[in-house]
Amino acid sequence: MNQVDLKELLAVSVSPEGDPVAASNFAQRLGLVLLNDVIPSKERRYPLLMMYDRHGPSLVETGKVAPGPVTADFVSGKVDHRRKFGGGKGQLIAKAVGLKSGITPEVVDATAGLGRDAFVLASLGCRVTLLERSPVVAELLASGLERACLFDDVAPVVSRMTLTNSDSIEWLSSQNDVVADVVYLDPMFPQRDKSSLVKKEMRLFKPLVGGDLDAPALLKAALDKARYRVVVKRPRKAPEIEGVNPTFRLEGKSSRYDIYTLKSMEGLKGAGSNNDLG
Known part of the structure; x- marks a missing residue:
């Protein structure tokens, strides 16, 4: 745009x-x-x-029949409920990025949006770099993170989240070395969630951000700069991203995670980077 x-x-x-x-x-x-x-x-x-x-x-x-406002909120509603009662490391996203006893990977979320998935991973101990290309969405996200820092029970989670307003393909390609243990991708389109909340966000965001990122190019850039794996969140019945077949997948009711394994994450055990945060 x-x-x-x-x-x-x-x-x-x-x-x-x-x-x-x-x-x-x-x-x-x-x-x-x-x-x-x-x-x-x-x-x-x-x-x-x-x-x-x-x-x-x-x-x-704007207009008479417009939906309510969209913000990035980490201290109330569904996001806060998921932090408290979402199932911890048993959640599918946690399994997809390789979280388990003794392994807490560092993650780059290259399609941050309003930061909900990144917040889940940070709440489980991961350090997460959030990349968001839209300056409008990044402004909402930055404000939400700033507000969350005022709450004692949420501030430690937010301290593990670092936001960069940047095009992910350009940012990943500009790095000289691997950027994280895991690169996580959740393209905004096609829409997977039928909830009124997500439909409202899609209605407002799509005119601002246009179509989806070049998914094959983004996947390639992620594979070039991830240390252990790349994880792609997709609608459950959506086709895989063209170019490289995933190593395996994890399926939920409406979404699935395509996992592209580069090498075993067992090498993270005892590495000491984030393993004391879980």
Whole structure:
């Protein structure tokens, strides 16, 4: 999505309780119009607003029948419930990245989005580098991580998460050596989750980020820079990414994980990098 398209799609708004400096900085960085406090249902000039209020930024669709705002939230709702009651290392994602007793891999999440999967892995002890190419989504994610740091029970998890606003293929290709034990990919499209929450996010994000990343090129870049494995999350019935066949897969009810093994992760046992965090 180029800059001209973004200017046509999105404006920035700040409420009386919002942070005008943060809103102004974001608008200037992307060359967007900064509006006074507006009512999204009455806004007709822009289909999307980045609204800054007392909770930070949120992405909102304008118009009378638009859904509610989208934010990155790590301290309430489904994300918080999953942290507390999600099944720990028994979760499919944990098994996919190789988490088990004595092995806590370092992970690069190359398609971070709103950071939910990265947060799950960090809550289980992994250090996670999050790559997000969209500056709009990255702004939401950065704000969510900042807010989460204010909560004593969540701050230690967030301390293991590092966000970079960068195109994943370019970032991976620019690195001179392996970047992590595991590179994790969860392309935003095609949509797999039928929940109203995810459908709302897709409706707002797709005009901003366009189509999916070049999946074969991203997979190749990930395979070149992962130490032990690459994990790709897919809708359960979706085709594999073209180019290389996965070594094995783990299937859930609606999603599956295609695992591309480079070498055994048993070499992580006793390595001491993250094994004291699990």
